[in-house]
Amino acid sequence: MKYIFIIIAALIITSCGNDTKKEPAAETGSVSETTVTLTDAQLKHAKIETGKAILQDMQSVIKVSGKIDVPPQNMVSVSFPLGGYLKSTKLLPGMHINKGEVIAVMEDQQYIQLQQDYLTAKANQEYLEAEYQRQQELNKSKASSDKVYQQAMAAYKSNKIQISSLKQKLQLIGINADKLTENNISRTVSVHSPIDGFVSAVDVNIGKYVTPSDVLFELVNPTDIHLALTVYEKDISKLYIGQKVFAYTNNNPDKKYPCDVILIGKDVSNDRAVQVHCHFEAYDKTLVPGMYMNAELELQKEKVLTVPEEAVVRYNNKQYLFVVKGDKTYEMQEVTTGSVRQGYITIADANGADLANTNVVLKNAYTLLMKLKNAGEEE
Helix, strand or coil: CHHHHHHHHHHHHHHHHHCCCCCCCCCCCEECCCEEECCHHHHHHHCCEEEECEEEEEEEEEEEEEEEECCHHHEEEECCCCCEEEEECCCCCCCEECCCCEEEEEECHHHHHHHHHHHHHHHHHHHHHHHHHHHHHHHHCCCCCHHHHHHHHHHHHHHHHHHHHHHHHHHHCCCCHHHCCCCCCCCEEEEECCCCEEEEEECCCCCCEECCCCCCEEEECHHHCEEEEEEEHHHHHHCCCCCEEEEECCCCCCCCEEEEEEEECCCCCCCCEEEEEEEECCCCCCCCCCCEEEEEEEEEEEEEEEEEHHHCEEECCEEEEEEEEECCEEEEEECEEEEEECCEEEEEECCCCCHHHCEEEEECHHHHHHHHHHHHHHC
16 A cells, blocks of 8 residues: 555656646847847847938048148257357257247357457558558559558458458357447357247257257247148049148047148158148147147048948947848948048948948947847857
């Protein structure tokens, strides 16, 4: 009897185990390397919208880069024509200076000698002129020989030339010869700034002896800065004088600086590019020479294929569109984009696809990208 109960219990347990029902698996859709297939529920939740690329007039741009440059006439290398010792200066790189401002004081004994020679020659001139006139009168009456007269004339004219020469040398180093007297001879000479601008480099220190060829300071006037852009050979034919350019920095790409093309280079460099010079419409003191900038050169309007900006997804430094391949199935396809205007982006190249006759995802494309990425990570 005991064994009968054991057998019955075992049969009941087995019967219960066989009656357990399995829940049906939920639909999850399918994902391959570049293709996504959604379920009806996923499609409804993603709120994806599809349609065709639009052919419309767009102002295309060429994206280039370059740096801020200064015309040669706005850059000055300051040297001292006679050389000498730098006695004093307060200049530091970045400091603002005004035209005519004293930027350094030079000292040397040759300045004293130069002033002495000028004053001595000037003092002798009155005597030599009087002697020349006296000999001229004597020679007319033959009371003096021609030789003596000619010697007096030569001495007078030679001294006159020397005075003029020394005067020019004094002016060269900033000494006003007309105001020079024996009471104001100086061993120092001031160096004045030739322009309004900023100090870009200080190449000497106090006490250093410099020669006439040595550069003391580098000065720059940034009010006439321009943008030097590098444009490659394939785009040269699209350039023209007066072309509108919008430049921006990497740190603040949203702030655009309008420019105009003023000069197009005629020589193609070894890397197959030309230099294009652009003038800023307004001077901005935050822009300094040597700063690297990006720029967009506007081209003539043309009909191009465009899609909404949100249709293009970016992944691993590339850009993609999702092309409709079938019922709830989408394939990620790499594209090359162009300019952006009023929420639409130009499709410059669609990797051979005919987007004008193909449905693509126009809205919420990132939902499909996230599904692809998440599937890849799970694998």
